[in-house]
Amino acid sequence: MTEKETIISEKQLRKKTIISFSVFIVMLVLAVVAWKWLHKQPDADGALKPLRTVLNNNERIFSNFFSNNHLAKTFPVGATVHKVRVNGSEGMSPDFDASKWKLQVIKSAGDTLFVTLDEIKALPKTEIVFDFKCIEGWSQITHWGGVKFSDFAKKYNLTSQTQMNYVGLITPDKGYYVGIDMPAILHPQTLLCYEMNGKSLPMNQGYPLRLIIPVKYGIKHLKRIGSIFFSNERPADYWYERGYDYYSGL
C-alpha cells in the first residue's frame, strides 16, 4: 500500500516537473521574442517607441494628479548639506560674460523683454529648503532663494503667455535647454533663483540665475538661464532627446 502511494506521487511529481519546465521554456521563448521585437521598433525621441508610449502614458496619469496644492516637502535651514554637489555643466561655456547678462523673456515673435538681475532681485524674495533629487539616484537637502516664477509672471504681465501649455528655458550659449509644463512652472515653489545658502549663486551653480523647481527631478533645474519662451507645443528638452521622461515630475 505505502509502496503504491509512493509510486503514484512520484508519477505526479514527474508530471508536474514536466509541466513547470514547459511553462518555463514557453516564457523564455516569449521573452526573447518580445525583446527582439522591442529592439526592432523605431526610435521615438531618443527612446524605443513602445517605451516612449509607456512614458507618455505615465505623464498623462501623473499630470492629472498634479495640482498646485501639492507641495514638495521642505526642511529647516539646519538640515542643509555642507557641500552642495555640482553636477551637469552642459550649456555653461567658460567664455560667458556675466556683466553683459540680461534675462530674455520672449513674449511673442519680435517682442522680447530684457530684465536685469537687479530688477529680478527687487521682486519679493522666496526661500526654500528641499530635497533636490537627481535621476542618477542621489539627493541633497539644499537651500535656495529667488523670486517665484508666478510672481515674476504677474509683475511682467505675462498673462496671455502663461495661458499656453509650456515654457522653454535655454542657456545663453543654447547648449542646455528644458521644456516645462505650465502648471509646474507656475507652482508656488518654483523659483527663478539667484541665491544659494543665503549668498549669491556660485558660477558653477548657474550664476546669475537658475531654475529651482522642486516638483521636478534635477534635469529640469536649468542653470544659467539665458532666455525664456512660451509655447503650446513641447519645447525642445536636452534630456528628453536622450531618452528620458519629458515630464520628469516627482
Ligand SMILES: Nc1nc2c(c(=O)[nH]1)N[C@H]1C(S)=C(S)[C@@H](COP(=O)(O)O)O[C@H]1N2
Ligand atoms: N545648464 C545646465 N543646467 C543643468 C544641468 C546641466 O548640465 N547644465 N544639469 C542638470 C542636472 S542633471 C542636475 S541633477 C542639476 C544639478 O544641479 P547642481 O549642479 O546645482 O547640483 O542641474 C541641472 N541643470
Ligand SMILES: [Mo]
Ligand atoms: Mo541630474
